[in-house]
Amino acid sequence: MKLKGRIAIVTGAAMGIGRAIGLAFRNEGARTAFVDINADELGRIARNHSGSSHEFLTIVADATQAADVERAVQETARHFGGIDILVNNVGGAVGNGGISGSEADWDATFALCFKSQFLFCRAVLPAMRSRGGGRIVNISSNAGKYRSNTGISSIAYSAAKAAVLQLTRSLAHSVGGDGITVNSIAPGSVLSDAGVEEYKSMEPSLRDRVLSETPLGYFADPKEIAAIAVFLASDDASYMTGTTIVANGGWCTT
Amino acid sequence: MSPSDKAVRKPVALVDSLRDGIDCATAARLELDNFAVIIGAGPGPREPIDVAVIRARPGGPDAASVAAALEATLLRTRQAIEAMSPNGGQIIHVVSSIGRYRSAWFRGRSEKSSHVAQAAIEGALIGQTRQLAFELASKRIRVNAVAYGWIRGIIPETDEALCEREKEILLTEISLRRPGEPDEVAGVIAFLAGPASSYITGAVLEVNGGWWMS
Numbered sequence: 001m002k003l004k005g006r007i008a009i010v011t012g013a014a015m016g017i018g019r020a021i022g023l024a025f026r027n028e029g030a031r032t033a034f035v036d037i038n039a040d041e042l043g044r045i046a047r048n049h050s051g052s053s054h055e056f057l058t059i060v061a062d063a064t065q066a067a068d069v070e071r072a073v074q075e076t077a078r079h080f081g082g083i084d085i086l087v088n089n090v091g092g093a094v095g096n097g098g099i100s101g102s103e104a105d106w107d108a109t110f111a112l113c114f115k116s117q118f119l120f121c122r123a124v125l126p127a128m129r130s131r132g133g134g135r136i137v138n139i140s141s142n143a144g145k146y147r148s149n150t151g152i153s154s155i156a157y158s159a160a161k162a163a164v165l166q167l168t169r170s171l172a173h174s175v176g177g178d179g180i181t182v183n184s185i186a187p188g189s190v191l192s193d194a195g196v197e198e199y200k201s202m203e204p205s206l207r208d209r210v211l212s213e214t215p216l217g218y219f220a221d222p223k224e225i226a227a228i229a230v231f232l233a234s235d236d237a238s239y240m241t242g243t244t245i246v247a248n249g250g251w252c253t254t
Numbered sequence: 255m256s257p258s259d260k261a262v263r264k265p266v267a268l269v270d271s272l273r274d275g276i277d278c279a280t281a282a283r284l285e286l287d288n289f290a291v292i293i294g295a296g297p298g299p300r301e302p303i304d305v306a307v308i309r310a311r312p313g314g315p316d317a318a319s320v321a322a323a324l325e326a327t328l329l330r331t332r333q334a335i336e337a338m339s340p341n342g343g344q345i346i347h348v349v350s351s352i353g354r355y356r357s358a359w360f361r362g363r364s365e366k367s368s369h370v371a372q373a374a375i376e377g378a379l380i381g382q383t384r385q386l387a388f389e390l391a392s393k394r395i396r397v398n399a400v401a402y403g404w405i406r407g408i409i410p411e412t413d414e415a416l417c418e419r420e421k422e423i424l425l426t427e428i429s430l431r432r433p434g435e436p437d438e439v440a441g442v443i444a445f446l447a448g449p450a451s452s453y454i455t456g457a458v459l460e461v462n463g464g465w466w467m468s
Contacts, residue, residue, distance in 0.1 A: 169467045176429030176464050188453075215391030220453040227450035236441030239403075239434035241464040246457050250391055253384045253456030254468075 002234040004029035007080040009073065011063050011120060012090030014041035016192030017139065020222035021087050021229045023049075026056055028230055030085065033057040033076040055080070063090045063116035073123040083127040085233045088117040089139045091161070092194070097154025106156045113160035117167060121182075125175065133179030135233045136171070139225075140164040145186040145244060146252045150210050152198060161186075165244055172242035181241035183232045188248025189219040215250035264290040267305040267447060268337070270330055275407050275436035276348065280307055283440040284447060304343040305447045306334035310353055310376040312409065320371045324378055331382060335390065342394025346446045347383050348439070349376040350408070354401035354458065355466040359420050380458060387456030396455040398446045403462025404433040429464025 008025045012018035014036035025032045026049070034056065036042050042058040049056065057079050061068040077083050091113040095105030117138055128134030143153040144161025165184055172182035189210065191199060199207065199219065211217060228245055231237055246253070267289035269281045281291045289305065308330050313323025334345055351358065352369050353376020361367040380399055387397040402408070404424060416424065425431050442461050445451055460468065 172464045172467070173429040177431045179430075181430070181464075215388050216396075216453065216455060217391065224453040227452070228454070231445045231450055234441075236438075236445055238441070239430065239438035239461050239463050240442065240459070241429050242467040243460045244468075245454065245459065247453045249453055250387050250455040253387060 001027075001029035002230055002236070003085070006030040006084040006233070007032075007076070007082050008085035008087065008233065009033040009035060009076045009083055009120075009124065010087040010089060011035045011116065014038040014045065016194055017187070017190060017222045017225050018087075018089040019045065020192075020226040021089060022056070024223065024226035024230050025085070025233070028234075030233075031055045031057075031080045033059055033072070033079070035059045035061050035063070035072045036090070037062050063120065064111040066119050069116075069119040069123050073120070073127065077127050082131050083124050083134065084131060085135045085137070086120055086124045087137045087139070087229055087233070088120050088164075090116050091139065091141075093154045093157040097156025099155055101154070101156060109154065109156040110160045110163075113157060114163045114167070117164055121167070121171060125180070128180050129178050134181075135237075136180065136182040137229050137232045138164050138168050138182070138184040140168075140184045140186045140244065142186050142188040142246065142248045142251065145246055149188055149213070149248065149251050150198075150202065150206060152202075168244065169242045176241055181232075181237070183237070183240055183242070184244045185225060185228050185232070186244050186246045186248070187220060187225050188214065188246075188251050190222055190225055191219050192222050195219065210251075213251055214248070218249065220247065220249065264288060265304040266290045266292060266301055266339075267307065268292045268303045268334060269307045270294065270309055273309075274409065276402070276405065276439050277309065279436035279440035280443050283437070283444045287444055287448060289447070302339035303334065303337045304339050304341075305346070306331075306338070306343070307346045307348060307443055307447070308334065308379070310347070310349045310372075310379050313371060313375050315368060315371050320375065323375050327375060327379060328382070331386070335386075335395070338393075338395055342396075344447050344451075345386065345390075345395060345397045346443055347379040347397070347399040348443065349379050349399060349401050351401065351403050351462065351465070353377050353380055354460065354468075358404060358424055359416065383458065384456045391455060396451070398451070398454060398456065399458040400439065400442050400446065401458055401460050401462070402434065402439045403460075403465040404428065405439060406433045406435055408436070427465055428462070432463065434461060434463055
């Protein structure tokens with residue numbers, strides 16, 4: 001078990017990539033807090049996994065609200081006795097994030113994808129410092145590193161996910177002396193709950209084109225992204241910080 | 255191959271040589287991860303391999319030795335591809351900061367002290383990584399690279415090669431404020447060698463403690 005005895009907090013953990021990361025962390029021995037705004041889906045996780053020996057916690061919170069974020073972090077630290085790992089996974093496009101989109105939609109997308117990560121990073125740092133180190137993993141996107149491979153992700157979403165990469169680098173340099181590493185993952189198309197819906201609604205010609213542009217020839221399973229998060233949170237990645245791991249099946253490489 | 259053969263066969267990892275701490279740490283780590291580890295390329299291993307770890311090797315500064323080092327590096331990759339299991343596998347190219355960024359310290363313009371030849375040789379491995387990832391994906395071979403920074407005891411920038419003042423300045427540029435250990439490079443190589451990196455190909459993973467950031 002790569003994360004035995006560690007304490008982790010995962011945001012946006014009720015569904016999709018976040019849930020896969022939370023469950024992978026539990027399987028690797030981490031005591032994990034699943035944080036999400038969706039109480040129903042969190043309840044389903046709690047019911048489905050209640051019999052297991054691995055300790056976990058579900059917390060309903062809005063990652064875009066500082067008070068909620070502070071409460072989620074404090075509850076996790078109090079319940080488990082500290083925090084070693086943060087995975088900033090929550091994100092998503094809101095409304096029309098195109099260049100003619102409304103200010104409200106752009107603000108909402110940036111709040112969900114980017115401000116949430118700032119708030120959680122700020123909130124966990126004291127707990128990590130007091131334990132002599134920690135691991136932060138920020139989920140960005142292929143759309144934030146290169147561009148949307150399908151053209152479906154909005155400009156606002158892509159720009160907010162690019163901001164995540166710079167938060168990663170700058171914060172990494174700022175907290176490196178405290179033994180805290182900060183890295184990001186930039187996934188390509190993933191068949192998460194939302195990704196499956198997108199996949200189904202895609203024009204077959206677009207789907208075929210994107211798949212043919214992807215050397216590995218398929219869209220990722222959320223577990224494949226979760227495995228990268230486990231690696232970045234583990235001892236194996238102890239000398240990596242400020243980096244972005246692109247997991248896009250080879251769609252674009254630099 | 256019958257299912258029972260498959261169950262007993264250990265995956266085979268080729269590590270191209272055992273010249274320094276990173277090679278030794280990598281071989282030890284892959285054995286720990288249940289690979290049968292073969293050392294040295296030679297004319298090609300007799301059994302199919304699942305993983306090949308290929309390091310950039312020093313060469314230069316004269317044209318003939320640059321060409322020889324480059325050819326040797328390309329040949330090792332070609333041999334590894336030919337020896338790869340029909341089920342596919344992973345090729346991992348390992349370069350220093352010189353192949354991805356630059357040397358730690360500038361030492362004047364004399365040909366002897368220049369790292370330009372080394373940059374060209376290591377840069378070739380990075381170029382190969384992306385193109386081979388593209389060409390070999392249909393054969394279920396993933397190709398990725400690891401670029402390491404200041405790792406304790408590793409050439410071409412050994413600890414001994416840096417004076418105290420250079421070390422102090424370098425440490426202020428490195429986010430983690432320390433050099434890395436060979437084990438910490440081996441851990442990243444092991445990640446790329448295993449199933450946890452299944453959706454990653456054509457990537458360069460930087461193991462530099464936050465020195466250069468790309």
